[in-house]
Amino acid sequence: MNTNSKNKSKNFIRHIIDADLKQGKNDSKVCTRFPPEPNGFLHIGHAQSICLNFGIAKEFNGKCYLRFDDTNPAKEKEDFVTAIKEDIDWLGFEYEESLTYASDYFEDFYQYAMQLIADGNAYVDSQNSDEIKNTRGTLSEPGIESAYRNRSINENEGLFERMRSGEFENGENVLRAKIDMASPNINLRDPIIYRILHVEHQRTGNDWCIYPMYDFAHTLSDAIEGITHSLCTLEFEDHRPLYEWFLDQLELPSQPRQIEFSRLNIEHTLTSKRKLATLVSNGTVTGWDDPRMPTLSGMRKRGYTASSIRDFCSRVGITKKDKSIQMALLENSVREDLDINSPRRMAVIEPLKIIIKNYDSDEVEYVDAVNHPKNPEMGKRKMAFGKELYIETTDFMEDPPSKFFRLKPGGEVRLRFAYIIKCEEVIKDEAGNILEIHCTYDTDTKSGTGQSEKKVKGTIHWVSAKENRPASVNLFETLFNHSEPKSEADINPNSLTVCRNAIVEKSIDEANSGDRFQFERSGYFIFEQKTNDGLMQFNRIITLRDSWAKIKKN
Numbered sequence: 001m002n003t004n005s006k007n008k009s010k011n012f013i014r015h016i017i018d019a020d021l022k023q024g025k026n027d028s029k030v031c032t033r034f035p036p037e038p039n040g041f042l043h044i045g046h047a048q049s050i051c052l053n054f055g056i057a058k059e060f061n062g063k064c065y066l067r068f069d070d071t072n073p074a075k076e077k078e079d080f081v082t083a084i085k086e087d088i089d090w091l092g093f094e095y096e097e098s099l100t101y102a103s104d105y106f107e108d109f110y111q112y113a114m115q116l117i118a119d120g121n122a123y124v125d126s127q128n129s130d131e132i133k134n135t136r137g138t139l140s141e142p143g144i145e146s147a148y149r150n151r152s153i154n155e156n157e158g159l160f161e162r163m164r165s166g167e168f169e170n171g172e173n174v175l176r177a178k179i180d181m182a183s184p185n186i187n188l189r190d191p192i193i194y195r196i197l198h199v200e201h202q203r204t205g206n207d208w209c210i211y212p213m214y215d216f217a218h219t220l221s222d223a224i225e226g227i228t229h230s231l232c233t234l235e236f237e238d239h240r241p242l243y244e245w246f247l248d249q250l251e252l253p254s255q256p257r258q259i260e261f262s263r264l265n266i267e268h269t270l271t272s273k274r275k276l277a278t279l280v281s282n283g284t285v286t287g288w289d290d291p292r293m294p295t296l297s298g299m300r301k302r303g304y305t306a307s308s309i310r311d312f313c314s315r316v317g318i319t320k321k322d323k324s325i326q327m328a329l330l331e332n333s334v335r336e337d338l339d340i341n342s343p344r345r346m347a348v349i350e351p352l353k354i355i356i357k358n359y360d361s362d363e364v365e366y367v368d369a370v371n372h373p374k375n376p377e378m379g380k381r382k383m384a385f386g387k388e389l390y391i392e393t394t395d396f397m398e399d400p401p402s403k404f405f406r407l408k409p410g411g412e413v414r415l416r417f418a419y420i421i422k423c424e425e426v427i428k429d430e431a432g433n434i435l436e437i438h439c440t441y442d443t444d445t446k447s448g449t450g451q452s453e454k455k456v457k458g459t460i461h462w463v464s465a466k467e468n469r470p471a472s473v474n475l476f477e478t479l480f481n482h483s484e485p486k487s488e489a490d491i492n493p494n495s496l497t498v499c500r501n502a503i504v505e506k507s508i509d510e511a512n513s514g515d516r517f518q519f520e521r522s523g524y525f526i527f528e529q530k531t532n533d534g535l536m537q538f539n540r541i542i543t544l545r546d547s548w549a550k551i552k553k554n
Contacts, residue, residue: 011318013052013259017060017229026228026254030062033227034088035102035218037069038080041288041295042087044309044330045264045271051313052261053231054093065225066095070103071217073201081202083288087296091306102217103203105224109212110164112220112250113175113194117156121249122193123149124159125176132174136189142182143189149178163196166209170196177216179245187242191215219243223252230256233263234322264316265324268478269294270485284488285479291539292479292495302476303516303526303541308337327478334542338516338524343371343378346416346461347504347519347538349473351390353436353465356421359387364466368448369417381507385418388465390503392521395460396437398426405458407437413458416520420445420456461520463503471502471536473525504536516541 010018021028032053036042042050057064066088070076088095116122125132125148137143151159163173175194183189193216198209212220219242222230230243237260247255265271270279271294279285279293288295291302299309312333316325346369364386371378395406395413407413412422425438445454475497482490508517511527518524524541531537 011261012320013229013231013261013318014056014059016259017056020228020257021060029226029228030057030060031065031226031228032057032062032231033065033067033222033225035065035067035069035221036084037072037075038077038084039072039075040080040273040277041083041293041297043271043273043276043296044266044269044294044299046087047091047296047309048264048313048316048318049231049233050088050091050093051310052318054095056229056231062228063098064093064095065098065100065227067100067102067221067225069214069218069221070101070201070203071211071214072197073199073211074197076202078202083297087300090296090300091309100221100225101203102212102221103201105217105221106204106208106212108224109217109220110210112252113160113212113216114157115250116177116193117160117175118153119249120153120178122175122177123151123156124163124173125149125190125192126173129171132192136186137181139184139186143186145181146176146190149190160194163194163210164208166198168196170198172196175210177242177245179242185238185241187215187239188245191242215239215242216246219246219256220250220252222256223247223250223254226254227256228254230258232258232260234260234320235263236260260320261318262320262322264313265322266294266330267324267327267483268480268485269327270480279488282488284491291474292476294479301528302539303524304334305337305341305516308334311337324484331542335524335544338518338541340375342516342518342524344369344373344520345505345508345517346383346463347471347473347502347508347522347525348390348392348461348463349475349499349502349519349522350393351463351501351503352393352396352434354389354391354421354462355436355438356387356389356441357424357438358440361387363387364464367417367446383417383505383507384464384467385415386464386466389415389462390465390468391415391437391460391462396423396434398434405456406460407439407458412456413460414445414447414456416459416461417447418462419443419447420454461522463505467506468503469506469509469536470534471504471538473499473502474537474539475499476540502538504538508536511536518544 034050034053054064125146127146135144174192176190177193179188181189193213194210197211200206240258243258289297289301291298312330364384366382367385368380369383370380397408400408407423409423412420414420419441421439421441423439427436428434477495479495480490481492513529515527523543525538526541528537
């Protein structure tokens with residue numbers, strides 16, 4: 001797999017690494033890591049970090065660790081571990097020889113914490129969480145030192161050992177780094193590095209009842225694994241002094257360098273695992289893999305391709321400045337990939353019956369339909385043409401505007417790969433609803449025969465009324481109406497439309513789950529499954545054209 005897109009350029013991180021290698025730093029080696037917490041599914045923002053970390057490791061002949069930050073068993077599940085692995089596998093990156101867990105280093109973390117205590121750089125605080133929070137200070141006021149800050153080293157060692165042995169309840173004590181309660185950087189105001197949590201861990205069981213906080217565990221994991229460049233998003237920029245403080249105070253195997261880049265924000269989308277978890281828990285979506293979700297599993301289920309996600313991440317690039325990316329850029333990467341690789345088929349989402357009056361009711365002929373107009377190697381297929389057909393309801397109007405080039409009373413239109421037909425009569429029920437359209441066809445206008453020079457401005461798709469397959473089609477829009485959604489109040493009520501009476505051409509009966517098609521004039525679709533009663537289920541991946549430019553213009 002080529003993980004380096006043609007659009008890749010040298011970003012500031014690559015320039016930093018180039019400079020480090022020229023100076024011979026880290027023994028001229030490059031080692032990165034992707035450290036997800038297994039408390040939810042990965043989203044499109046994580047894809048950027050995955051492509052960056054694994055891509056850089058490959059580009060510089062280095063190594064990238066997939067390290068699960070499993071330090072909070074209260075929120076983590078093995079199911080999330082499995083889902084994350086599946087997403088990274090899908091994107092095409094390998095990690096089997098570099099798969100680790102923060103829990104692999106729990107004993108190391110504990111010993112390093114004891115080293116901080118022995119050096120007078122950490123203490124056990126017996127204040128409760130509210131007291132600690134209320135004495136931390138503000139951006140304009142310094143914090144207040146804890147009454148327990150000056151406990152002796154022996155007392156702190158004893159208390160921390162007792163914390164590990166399970167003598168205290170949750171919240172009764174914490175271990176804090178002793179730095180500076182007056183620091184202008186609040187992260188350096190004696191941050192908590194261990195808390196008591198009597199919860200069974202998915203990997204270590206009940207071996208531990210104290211767990212390290214993220215900043216402590218992450219720094220030490222990087223150093224233990226020999227990470228040379230610890231790449232993280234901008235929200236960790238203020239945490240870097242704490243990261244470096246741990247490196248300075250402890251005798252560690254290596255000295256990683258933390259580098260921050262801007263996180264990926266896409267309009268009409270949330271890239272917050274916490275907020276996405278709320279959508280799942282509230283039942284706003286069907287699950288983490290709902291095709292409307294910006295999770296990688298949701299995108300995969302919707303039909304996005306891994307190559308298009310990698311291409312998008314490359315196009316977006318890596319910068320130091322926060323940015324909001326238009327949805328059109330993501331969709332363009334998806335659309336370009338699907339256009340090249342998707343065979344064409346006919347499908348009618350909202351059927352309207354056509355009766356061709358001058359066609360023999362017993363006759364069926366088969367017309368040749370190309371599978372891809374730009375790729376002859378994909379070949380052709382046969383489509384049944386007969387007296388009764390279906391077209392899209394929207395392809396007929398009784399009182400159309402002047403530039404409506406589809407079917408109308410007295411008007412003519414070409415049926416794709418077949419004949420020109422003319423609308424002769426509109427059949428309605430007592431309520432005035434259109435039931436069917438009666439037409440005639442011109443026998444001398446069959447596509448590909450060269451029999452007639454007759455031209456019409458409109459060409460529409462169709463499906464045989466006799467040879468077809470019933471289908472249910474899910475049509476998706478963005479999950480949020482607002483370009484910068486804040487809450488569920490911005491949910492788009494039309495994010496999912498289910499069309500249960502769709503009809504697809506018979507040849508698609510050979511499709512396997514996961515196969516993608518372009519339904520001509522309708523969009524790109526993925527075949528999800530076939531129900532017990534033979535109903536074929538499809539998800540629309542994306543429309544044929546970029547609708548965002550028009551929306552922006554309006």
